[in-house]
Amino acid sequence: MLPLAPPLEPMLARVQDEIPRGKGWLYEPKWDGFRALVYRDNDGLVIGSRKGQPLERYFPELSQPLKAALAEHCVVDGEIVVPGRAGLDFDGLLQRIHPAASRVRLLAESTPAIFIAFDLLALGGDDLRGSPLHDRRAALRAMLRPNPSVVLTPQTDDAELAASWFERFEGAGLDGVVAKHADIHYVHGERVMIKVKHIRTADCVVGGYRVASKGGGVASLLLGLYDANGALHHAGHTSSFNAAQRVELLELLRPLEGGHSFGGGRTPGGPSRWSQGRDLSWVAVEPTLVCEVQFDHLQADRFRHATRFLRWRPDKDAHQCTYDQLVPPHSFSLDDALHADAGGL
DSSP states (O other): OOSOOSOOOOOEEEEOSSOOOSTTEEEEEEOOSEEEEEEEETTEEEEEETTSOBOGGGOGGGHHHHHHHSOSEEEEEEEEEOEETTEEOHHHHHHTOOSOHHHHHHHHHHSOOEEEEEEEEEETTEEOTTSOHHHHHHHHHHHOOOBTTEEEOOOBSOHHHHHHHHHHGGGGTOOEEEEEETTOOOOTTOEEEEEEEOOEEEEEEEEEEEEOSSSSSEEEEEEEEEOTTSOEEEEEEEOOOOHHHHHHHHHHHGGGBTOOTTTTSOOOOOOOTTTTTOOOOOEEBOTTOEEEEEESOEETTEESSOBEEEEEOTTSOGGGOBGGGGSOSOOOOHHHHHTOOOTTO
């Protein structure tokens, strides 16, 4: 019987701008997927999400590969990802969380997921959470029987190699680098690891805005980028404004209301199963204002999270705000990242 039972919260990481260096640090690629704790107890298999919700029904193709790769009694921490043609496909991963079993089965065949293991919490009847990370890693490597659907994440103690991963693998869809001290214990829900994420900037056209539900003013600016054919597509939003700035923005944008905005490309989305009934109405404006924003990750051709407003760019013509500026500086394959030189760790 396992010494641990679901649901459990995984150990977390806090954001830091620079890769920590010095004795005792271990580094891994930061995978862009769904965090998952896998509990195997003989033929029983549970895949728990970060919030403790069961995931196995959404990823049926992982059941047999996990049983083949893991010991009969163990708890493993890792990440579920969906490989795409150009790296990790987070859009494809999101599509897997679907209420219809028939749709899940179809996607399991067309966009199969893989599980990337990076920590071992229990093995047999032993609770390993109080053991140092380097011992848990050694036990995980010895226990795991990798296959095409279940792999061990690369790990290194070389900060320079980790820095090269950070630069090289952005094009494969990786988030950055995770740093863990070799002697840390496994602590649920606490940010005892370090994550260094890609932070980039982009010049975007303001194509509309949403009105604040309280206090008046602008809740968020709707951002656009031009494609190669000259069509303006909605690419995300920015909402990092205080109350006074929200009112000032409304006065700035009112003379531009009613413009053609995103008419030639993708427009801001309407209600969906992800929006949970929120008011998504918006006001179109003439796309003439340009601003620079900071973002952490792209999801297909849009910003996954809210961006951070940095400054206005009156020196920039709106039609210079194209998707070309978002192409990662390096383009290595996902296979390169999965089989990176890990220094034997």
